[in-house]
Structure formats: C-alpha cells, structure tokens
Amino acid sequence: MSSSGTFRSGAVVSTKNAPAPLPIFSQAIIANNIVYVSGNVGIDPSTGKLQEGVAAQATQILKNLKGVLEAAGSGLGKVIKVNVYVTDMGKFAEMNAAYLGVFEEPQPVRTCVQVSALPFAAQVEMECQALV
Numbered sequence: 455m456s457s458s459g460t461f462r463s464g465a466v467v468s469t470k471n472a473p474a475p476l477p478i479f480s481q482a483i484i485a486n487n488i489v490y491v492s493g494n495v496g497i498d499p500s501t502g503k504l505q506e507g508v509a510a511q512a513t514q515i516l517k518n519l520k521g522v523l524e525a526a527g528s529g530l531g532k533v534i535k536v537n538v539y540v541t542d543m544g545k546f547a548e549m550n551a552a553y554l555g556v557f558e559e560p561q562p563v564r565t566c567v568q569v570s571a572l573p574f575a576a577q578v579e580m581e582c583q584a585l586v
Contacts, residue, residue: 471521473497482522487586489526493539494518495576508545508577512552515580523584531558532585538566539579549578 464485475481475492482491496511497504497518505514516530523529540549546566562582572579 467491467522467526469521469525471499471525472518473499473502482526484526484586488534489523489528489584489586491519491522491526491582491584493537493579493581494522495572495574495579497574497576504574504576508540508542508548509552511576511578512549512580515578516553516556519580519582523582526584526586528584528586530556530584533557533562533582534585535583536562536564537581538564539569539572540566541569541572541577543568545577 464483466480467482467484467489469481472481472494479492482489484490494515495504496514498514499518499521505511519533520530523532538549538553540546549566569579
C-alpha cells in the first residue's frame with residue numbers, strides 16, 4: 455500500500471498516478487477499512503493539463519480515481535459510492551457515456567448534482583468511497 459503518515463485513525467494516501475492535491479487536502483484517507491478519495495477533475499497527472507470536454511474529463515477522472523484507489527490497496531471494483539458534480543446537466547448523458555462500463559455490477563450508488571463552477575474551470579468532478 456502506497457500510503458504515508460497518519461490522519462486521525464487512518465492513513466494518508468499519495469500517488470503520482472493522479473494529480474497532486476493542493477496543500478489544503480489529501481488525495482485520499484483510509485479510515486475503518488474505507489478509502490475516502492477527494493474530488494478529482496480531469497487533469498492528466500503526466501501533463502498537468504485539463505482534458506477538453508466532459509467525456510474526456512470524465513474518462514481522465516476515472517483513471518485518476520483508479521490510481522488513487524490502487525495506491526490505497528483498493529480498486530474500482532470496491533467502490534461503494536460516487537459523487538459527481540457537473541456544471542451543466544445538459545452534459546449528463548455525455549458524462550454518463552464515459553462512466554458506464556467502468557464499474558462492476560452491482561454499480562456503486564451515485565449522486566450527481568449540478569454546480570455553478572468547479573476548480574480549474576472543469577466541467578465535471580468526481581469523488582468516491584471504496585472498501586479497502
């Protein structure tokens with residue numbers, strides 16, 4: 455498991471397979487056998503650039519989440535909850551097309567809400583919780 459440090463009763467997770475977090479939060483925290491992954495936008499960690507369009511951003515976000523989950527000793531198959539934030543519900547189908555087929559059955563529970571803005575002018579952001 456690629457985690458370091460402690461946070462209350464859990465461990466801080468850090469990986470280069472996802473964008474580095476801002477200094478005010480962690481990529482993820484493990485507590486009570488659950489990994490809580492911070493919100494991710496569609497930034498490619500190798501270039502530091504935001505992908506263009508909702509589908510490309512959603513695809514990159516899911517890759518980023520996978521990287522953080524694997525660093526925590528988990529994976530996409532262990533995700534139990536996903537929160538999705540979009541800046542335009544009119545792009546819901548486009549985001550969903552990138553999302554479908556990524557998770558195993560049964561699908562994780564999910565919430566999707568429209569927000570007025572996201573960091574770095576992203577169009578979509580996702581966070582998740584998974585079993586470790």
